[in-house]
Amino acid sequence: MSGSPVPSRPKPFIEFEKVTVTFGRGAKQVQALSETSLEIAEGDFVALVGPSGCGKSTLLKLVGDLIKPSSGYVYVAGREIGAQPVRIGMAYQNPTLLPWLNIRDNVMMPLKIVPPFRGEFRAKRKTEFRERAEALLAQVGLSGFGDKFPWQLSGGMMQRANLCRALIHEPELLLLDEPFGALDQFTREELWQIMQELWMTKKTTVLLVTHDLREAAFLGNRICVMSARPGRILDDSEVAFARPRTIDMTYQPDFVALNQQLRSLIVSARGGTGIVQAGSH
Numbered sequence: 001m002s003g004s005p006v007p008s009r010p011k012p013f014i015e016f017e018k019v020t021v022t023f024g025r026g027a028k029q030v031q032a033l034s035e036t037s038l039e040i041a042e043g044d045f046v047a048l049v050g051p052s053g054c055g056k057s058t059l060l061k062l063v064g065d066l067i068k069p070s071s072g073y074v075y076v077a078g079r080e081i082g083a084q085p086v087r088i089g090m091a092y093q094n095p096t097l098l099p100w101l102n103i104r105d106n107v108m109m110p111l112k113i114v115p116p117f118r119g120e121f122r123a124k125r126k127t128e129f130r131e132r133a134e135a136l137l138a139q140v141g142l143s144g145f146g147d148k149f150p151w152q153l154s155g156g157m158m159q160r161a162n163l164c165r166a167l168i169h170e171p172e173l174l175l176l177d178e179p180f181g182a183l184d185q186f187t188r189e190e191l192w193q194i195m196q197e198l199w200m201t202k203k204t205t206v207l208l209v210t211h212d213l214r215e216a217a218f219l220g221n222r223i224c225v226m227s228a229r230p231g232r233i234l235d236d237s238e239v240a241f242a243r244p245r246t247i248d249m250t251y252q253p254d255f256v257a258l259n260q261q262l263r264s265l266i267v268s269a270r271g272g273t274g275i276v277q278a279g280s281h
């Protein structure tokens with residue numbers, strides 16, 4: 001050995017150390033996660049896939065500090081979760097926009113709540129914040145819709161506004177739980193491209209839960225496949241396709257091969273053949 005220093009690996013931004021989660025007690029006890037360890041680097045985009053009910057959302061809720069592990073540790077930014085505030089943006093399948101606020105005010109809502117913006121909101125920065133909201137809305141194709149109310153927008157438009165709301169306070173971490181799941185294929189693909197563009201400009205660390213393997217491979221830098229419940233990480237692989245990725249790329253042989261590989265991993269994790277019998281669910 002030359003004696004030159006070994007380059008130190010950057011500390012992961014998110015770290016799960018032997019985390020388990022069990023809900024309920026006694027006969028009603030459900031183990032959602034078996035011992036799970038996982039590291040996510042700052043600025044990474046990780047897609048989490050796996051059989052239904054395997055604990056994907058549970059993993060996301062742990063990172064969002066919405067639930068606590070039954071055992072093990074979750075670290076974010078080098079400290080145990082909850083020990084120091086981390087700015088988190090979240091978007092779920094249902095956009096949950098407040099119906100009595102227009103789109104601009106919905107998007108600006110985190111700035112009224114989340115420090116350090118909260119204190120600055122009432123004072124001088126309100127105009128600046130409004131401009132920030134308008135700029136984000138323009139980036140997702142919603143220029144001129146700031147004055148509209150949620151009920152005046154289509155599902156896809158609401159989900160775009162929802163993404164803006166998740167990003168307005170410049171989160172260090174973005175948690176996405178099937179945010180495009182309820183949309184038609186074309187709107188979904190359009191939003192993948194918008195999401196990719198937003199991530200490429202902001203480089204926020206993203207954890208995405210999805211059932212859509214094309215979506216995972218289009219958006220993720222890494223795909224983690226979980227086992228059936230109680231979930232654990234079965235497979236963790238890099239997605240090497242160059243960015244920006246295009247929808248056409250998702251029909252190329254190497255992309256399709258990755259999807260097939262992911263699909264067979266999940267089929268075997270479910271313990272099935274992948275063939276759905278008539279009448280079965």
Ligand SMILES: Nc1ncnc2c1ncn2[C@@H]1O[C@H](COP(=O)(O)OP(=O)(O)OP(=O)(O)O)[C@@H](O)[C@H]1O
Pocket residue numbers: 023024030031032051052053054055056057058059229
């Ligand atoms: N608060 C809770 N109380 C009791 N059981 C729960 C609770 N939350 C989740 N579970 C159970 O834990 C398991 C994992 O749930 P989770 O929502 O994390 O799965 P998932 O992989 O996100 O599912 P899906 O893909 O179907 O959305 C499921 O069996 C679920 O019923």
